[in-house]
Structures are given as C-alpha cells and as structure tokens.
Amino acid sequence: MQVAIVTGASSGIGQSAAIRIAARGTGVILTYGRNRQGAADAVATIEKAGGTAVALHLDLGDSAGFDAFRDSVAEALRTTWSRDTFDHLVNNAGIAQASLIEDTAEEDFDRLMRVLLKGPYFLTQRLLPLMADGGSVVNVSSSAAAATSGLEPGYAAYASMKGGLSVLTRYMAKEFSPRGIRVNAVSPGATRTRLADDAFTRFPEVVPAIAAKTAFGRVGEPDDVGALIATLVGDESRWITAQDIEVSGGYQL
Template sequence: MKVAVVTGASSGIGESAALQIARRGTGVILTYSSNEQGAKDTVARIEQRGGTAVALHLDLADTAGFTIFRETVAEVLRETFRRDSFDHLVNNAGFAGMAMIEDTREEEFDRLTDGLFKGPFFLTQALLPLLADGGAIVNLTSNSTLPQVTAPGYSVYAALKGAVAVLTRYMAKEFGPRGIRVNSVAPGATVTRFADDAFSKNPQIIPELAKTFTLGRVGEPDDIGMVIAMLVSEEGRWITAQDIEVSGGQNL
C-alpha cells in the first residue's frame, strides 16, 4: 500500500485531499493543529470507506518539533503500514492573515512567515529521508499570487504563497534525480474555514463573490482535493515544477 502524508487535513482542502487520495487505495497520515475532532472525523470517514488513516498533531510553526514528528511518522509507517517510507507529501496546512501594509505588525509578519513558508520548507526537509524515490509532493499556494489578482490586505499572505510557488520549482529540480515530482496548486476563493471561518460567519458574501468566477460559483474543497489526488497519482506522472491554478476562472 502506498502512503501519503497530508498536513492540515482536519477540514477544508486538506480533508478533501486526504479523502480523495484514500479513495485511490492509498493510506493516509494526516495532521491537525487545533482541530483534533475534525482530524478524528477525517480518519473515521476514510476508515468507513475501507481505507487506513492515522491522525497526528503538528504545529507547523514549531520547526524544533519536526525531528520528533519525523520519528513519529516513521513509527506509524512501521506499525500501521509495515513500511519504512511514504510516497506522497501534501503541504496543505496554513492559515490566513489580513492587514494593510501600513498596519502590518512585525509579529504578524513573522507568524505568517513561520506558518506559510518556513514551516513547509523545513517540514519537507525533515521528512525527505522518509520520502520514497519516485514519490510526489504537492504544495498549496494561492491564485492571489497571480498578476491579475490583487486583494488589498493580503500582501504578506500572497507574497509568501508566491515564495512557495518558486520553492516548488526548486524542489522539483533538486529532487528530480530521485524521481520525485513536485507541483503546487493555486486555489481561488474556496468555502473552507479560511480567514477565521469567514464563509460560515458571513454567508451573505458568497453570492457576490461567485460573480467573480467564470464558472459562476465559489470553489468547494473537493474541486481542489481531486486535483491534488490526481497530481500525486499515476495520472500526474509526467507533471512537475508546475503551479496549477484551480479556481474556476476567478478574476478572468
């Protein structure tokens, strides 16, 4: 059985990615930060469909804990999957932060940097010895990095997601000799717990936001999760170093 590590899979895009990957017969090690119950629910949904999954706690901003996390992943691989390696890594975990440039505090800048760029960078580094040759990595970016999209207040968030898109290309180049493919997926606005659960708290914004999409609706987690599952699967075997917008034509 192949095995995937999916970060931030207690809800939203990460949850969908974990479920879609598991549907293809791949075991899943998924992570959560604060939403433990959500992670347990994701595991239960995978198991109800006949799959195998394990949920682990991970603080993406705590790089000092990555060595222990790697050891825990190795233990789960041995005990649950009878493996000493895994095949796919989905760097999905993250969070949003909004402030105009003139109002951005250095502490918030550092918090976003740790969670959105430094964390995925060093987590990938920490897990690389366990990632099997011929495997695949998918990083989550955002269509806010694209030239035609500018959302005031998201300068730091978008810049860091842009950094992840560049990092994706360098990972693809450096890991290519091991047959490891690396791509990133850039969602548009998607109905998740993003930005402090803004969509649930303000459902009235959805119809107006939908007008910015060529396909006429706001994105759903499965719109993104299915693409992630494709990219780590055999169907994506000849795709690497790409930042793929999956946004239903938002802001065309």
C-alpha cells in the same frame, strides 16, 4: 500500499485531499493542529470506506517540533503499514490573516511566514530521508499570488508567502528530480474553508460578489481542490512536475 502525508487535513481542502487520496487505495497520515475532532472524523470516513489512516498532531509554525514529528511518522509507517518510507507529501496546512501593509504588525507577518513558507520548507527537508524515490510533493499555494489574479487590499503578506511557496515548488522540483520525485503546486481561488477563522461563514455577504467575478458563478468548495491534489499524487500525473495549477473556477476570467 503507497502512503501519503497530508498536513492540515482536519477540515477543508486538506480533509478532502486525504479522503480522495485514500479512496485510490493509498494509506494516509493526516495532521491536525487544534481540530483533533476533525482529524478523527476524517480518519473515520476513510476507514468506513475501507481505507487506512492515522492522525498525528503537527504545529507547522514550530519547526523545533519537526524532528519529533518525523519520528512519529516513522513509527506510524512501521506499525500501520510495515514500511519505513512514505510516497507522497501534501503541504496543505495554512493560516490566513488580512491587514493593509501600513497596519501589519511584525509579529503577524512572522507568524504567516513561519506557517506558510518556513513550515513547508523545513518540514519537507526533515521528511525527505523517509520519502521513497519516485514519489511526489504537492504544495498548496494561492491564486492571490498570481500575477493575473485580481489584487485584494489586505493580502500583501499572505500572498507574498504563497508566492514564495510557488517559487519554492520549482526549486524543489529541480533538486528532487534525480530521485524521480515530482513537485507541483495548486493555487486555489476563493474556497469555502475554515481559513481566516471561518471567514465565509462569518461574512456571507462577500460570497455573491466573489461568485459574480468567477466564470462558473460560484465560490470554490474544498473538494474542487482536493480532487486535483489526489490526481497530482496519482500515477496518471507521472510526467507533470514544477507546475503551479490555478484552481479557481475562472476567477477574474
């Protein structure tokens, strides 16, 4: 059985991706930050459908904890799947915070950098020795970083980090290709998740305006993105690497 690691899988896109990947017969190690119950719910959903999953805590903004996390992954692989390697890594965990450039505090900028760019960079580095040849990495970027996306004031820092992740995706694809490891990014548009302190729930009035700018007339749902992530780690995507695929339902089309 193949095994995938999905970070930030206690809700939203990560949870959908974990469930979708497990439905394909792949074991899942899913991570959570503060939402332990959400992670437990995801594990229960996967197990109810006949799959296998393990939830581990991970603070993506604290790279000092990555070695201990790698050890926890190795232990889970041995005890749950009798393996010493895993096959796929989905770098999904993230945070969002909006502020104009003139109002951005340096500590907020650094926090976004640690979670959105430094975190995936060094977590992938630490986990590479445990990763099997011929596997895959999927980085969750954002359409906010795309040159063709409509720019929204207040997202300069967030989009800059996500843009860095998209560039990192191409370099990972180049460097990991001798091992047959594919690396791609997905860039969701506006998606109804708990990001930015559950912004869509707190500010429902923004939804109609976003939907009006979207070709399919609605905002995205987590499963719209999770389904693609599951496809990218699947064998049918074996000839795809170094791509950044926008998943926005035609935003600003």
